[in-house]
Amino acid sequence: MDQAAWILMCPPDFFGIEYEINPWMNRRRDADRTMAVRQWESLRALLEAAGAEVACLRPAPGLPDLVFTANAALIHRDLAVLSRFHHPERQGEELLCRRWFAEQGFRIHDLKARGSFEGAGDALFCGDTLFAGYRIRSDVRTHQEIGEMLGCRVVPLELVQTRYYHLDTCFCPLAPGSAVYHPEAFDDYGRRALRHWIPDLIAVDEDEASRFACNAVVLGKTVVTGTGCPDLHRQLLDRGFTPRETPLDEFIKAGGSAKCLTLRLDGEDAASWKVGY
Ligand code: ARG
Numbered sequence: 001m002d003q004a005a006w007i008l009m010c011p012p013d014f015f016g017i018e019y020e021i022n023p024w025m026n027r028r029r030d031a032d033r034t035m036a037v038r039q040w041e042s043l044r045a046l047l048e049a050a051g052a053e054v055a056c057l058r059p060a061p062g063l064p065d066l067v068f069t070a071n072a073a074l075i076h077r078d079l080a081v082l083s084r085f086h087h088p089e090r091q092g093e094e095l096l097c098r099r100w101f102a103e104q105g106f107r108i109h110d111l112k113a114r115g116s117f118e119g120a121g122d123a124l125f126c127g128d129t130l131f132a133g134y135r136i137r138s139d140v141r142t143h144q145e146i147g148e149m150l151g152c153r154v155v156p157l158e159l160v161q162t163r164y165y166h167l168d169t170c171f172c173p174l175a176p177g178s179a180v181y182h183p184e185a186f187d188d189y190g191r192r193a194l195r196h197w198i199p200d201l202i203a204v205d206e207d208e209a210s211r212f213a214c215n216a217v218v219l220g221k222t223v224v225t226g227t228g229c230p231d232l233h234r235q236l237l238d239r240g241f242t243p244r245e246t247p248l249d250e251f252i253k254a255g256g257s258a259k260c261l262t263l264r265l266d267g268e269d270a271a272s273w274k275v276g277y
Contacts, residue, residue, distance in 0.1 A: 003266070004051055004052060004053040005047075005051060005052040005053070005219050005220075005264065005266060005269075006052070006053050006055065006264070006265040006266040007047060007052045007053070007054050007055070007217075007262045007263065007264055007265065008054075008055050008056075008057060008069045008072065008100075008262065008263040008265050009040075009044060009054050009055070009056055009057070009067075009069055009261060009262055009263075010056060010057040010058075010059055010066050010067045010069050011037070011040065011056060011059050011067070012033070012036045012037055012040045012059070012067045012251075013037075013059040014059050014060065014061050014062070014063065014064055014066070015031060015033065015036050015059075015064050015065075015067050015250075015251075015254070016030055016031055016033065016064045017029060017030045017031055017064070017253055017254055018064050018089075019089045021087045021089055021090070022162070022163075022165050022255040023162050023163050023165075023255070024163070024252065024253065024254065024255035025253070025254055025255055026253075029253055030253075031250040031251070031253050031254065032250055035250050036250040036251065039246070039247055039248050039249075039250050039251065040067070040251075040261065042246045042247070043224070043246050043248065043258060043261060046224055046244055046246050047217065047219065047224065047262070050219045050220075050222040050224070050244070051219060051220070051222075052219055055104075055265065057069060057072070057096065057097070057100055058096075060092075060096060062092065063090075063092050063093050063096070064254070065089070065090050065093070065254065066093050066096065067251070067256075067261055068121070068254075068256045068260040068261060069260075069261065069262060069263040070119060070120045070121045070166075070168055070256075070259055070260045070261070070262060070263050071083055071085070071090070071093075071118045071119045071120070071121045071166075071260070072093070072097040072100075072101075072119055072120075072263055073097060073101060073119045073120070073263070074117075074119050074120055074123045074146065075106075075120070075263065075264065075265055075266075075267065076150055076267070076273070077267065077273070078105070078106055078107055079106065079107045079108075079109055080101040080106040080107070080108055080109065081109045081111065081117070081119070081146055082094065082097060082098055082101070082108060082109065082110060082111070082119075083097065083116075083117055083118050083119040084111060084115075084116050084117050084142075085116060085118060086116035086118065086136075086137045086138075104265075109149065111142050111145055111146075112145060113139070113141040113142045113144065113145040114139065114141060115138070115139025115140075115141050115142055116137060116138055116139055116142070117138045117139065117142035117143075118137040118138050118166060119263070120168065120263055120264070121133075121137065121138075121166035121167065121168050121260065122134070122137055122138040122166055122167045122168070123138070123143065123146065123167070124167060124168060124171065124172075124173055124268070124270075125152075125173065125267075125268055125270060125271035125272075125273070125274075126173035126176065126177070126178075126179050126197070126198055126270050126271075127173075127176035127177060127197075127198075127270070127271070127272045128152060128153065128176075128271075128272045128273065129152065129153045129154070129155055129197055130143070130146065130147060130150070130152050130153070130154045130155070131154075131155050131157060131167065131171060131173070131194075131197075132146075132154050132155065132156050132157065132167070133157050133158075133159045133166060133167025133168075133170075133171070134156055134157070134158060134159065135158050135159050135160075136159050136162065136165040136166070137165055137166055140156050143156055155193050155194075155197055157171070157186055157190040157193065157194070158186070158187055158189070158190055159185060159186070160185065160186060160187050160190075161184065161185050163185075163210070164182060164185035164209070165255070166260070168214070168215055168259045168260060169185070169209075169212065169214060169215055169255070169256075169260075170182040170185035170186070170209060170214050171185075171194075171214060172214050172215070172216045172218065172259065173198075173218070173268065173270030173271075174202075174218055174223070174236075174239075174241070174270060175218075175269065175270050176270060176271075176272045177198060177199050177200055178198065178199075178200040178201075178202075178239070178270075179194070179198045179200070179201055179202070179270070180201075180202045180204060180213070180214050180216065180232065181194060181201055181202070181203065181204065181214060182203070182204045182205075182206070182209035182213075182214050183203055184206065184209075185209070200239075202232065202235050202236070202239075204229075204231070204232055205231065208228070208229045208230075208231055208232055211226060211227070211228040211229055211252070211257075212225070212226050212248070212252055212256075212257030212258070213225055213226075213228075213229035213231075213232045215256070215257040215258055215259040215260055216232075216258055216259055217258045217259050217262050218268065218269055218270060219269070220269060221240065221241050221242050222241070222242045222243075222244060223236050223241050223242070223243050223244070224243075224244045224245070224246065224258050225243065225244075225245050225257070225258055226245065226246065226247065226248035226249070226251075226252065226257045226258055227245045227246065227247045227248070227249075228245075229243075229245065233245070246258075248261075
């Protein structure tokens with residue numbers, strides 16, 4: 001990487017399982033805050049050691065999921081397409097994100113299309129194509145609007161399992177033409193579309209997918225995941241990547257892991273508009 005990757009994170013000061021909006025969350029299985037802080041700090045340190053510069057969103061009481069900054073917006077160059085959360089429990093995050101992006105000088109796009117949209121959680125570039133997960137958290141109409149606005153191809157992918165409710169829980173672009181995915185999270189059409197547009201696909205089995213193997217942060221050749229994904233790590237090593245792991249199980253209790261805890265502000269490495277510029 002020539003320039004430091006720029007990543008948005010939010011410290012877990014108010015993180016916890018206060019409501020249940022996905023199958024991973026159970027109020028009777030709250031997160032251990034001290035442990036969560038330790039795990040978050042380790043993730044941050046690992047990303048910084050891999051060359052990233054981390055910016056922080058100020059945590060806010062009553063918004064336990066604000067830590068999952070992947071859902072704040074979709075970033076394209078200096079444009080932030082702000083999220084419109086599906087669940088009222090997270091809608092309080094919208095104003096804080098809007099303020100942060102405006103303060104940092106991003107151009108802001110407010111979606112006109114109806115329906116919800118949950119940012120980089122459901123919309124990921126691989127090469128020049130935007131892969132967009134829909135049905136559970138994001139509405140296809142919002143993806144269409146984004147494709148028209150950016151003038152890029154959008155491949156809509158229906159998410160068919162509630163456990164993999166955001167695209168980034170079951171799909172991770174590594175580089176143009178290369179990605180990790182959990183096949184069972186998609187229908188036949190989705191699997192075919194992925195195979196058509198992405199020649200090099202690494203499949204993750206149910207065991208590792210349920211440890212959020214697909215929820216990886218890619219920094220050049222370094223790929224950071226939570227612990228317990230040895231098969232994926234082996235396949236990444238074979239392709240010349242450097243896999244790294246760090247425990248993130250307190251966040252899995254909320255249905256998120258490494259990737260969900262980050263938002264790449266300068267464009268993902270796998271986006272070809274990023275590679276060339
Ligand atoms: N509890 C959060 C939710 O259900 C977790 C979000 C995880 N984020 C992600 N990009 N997958 O919305």
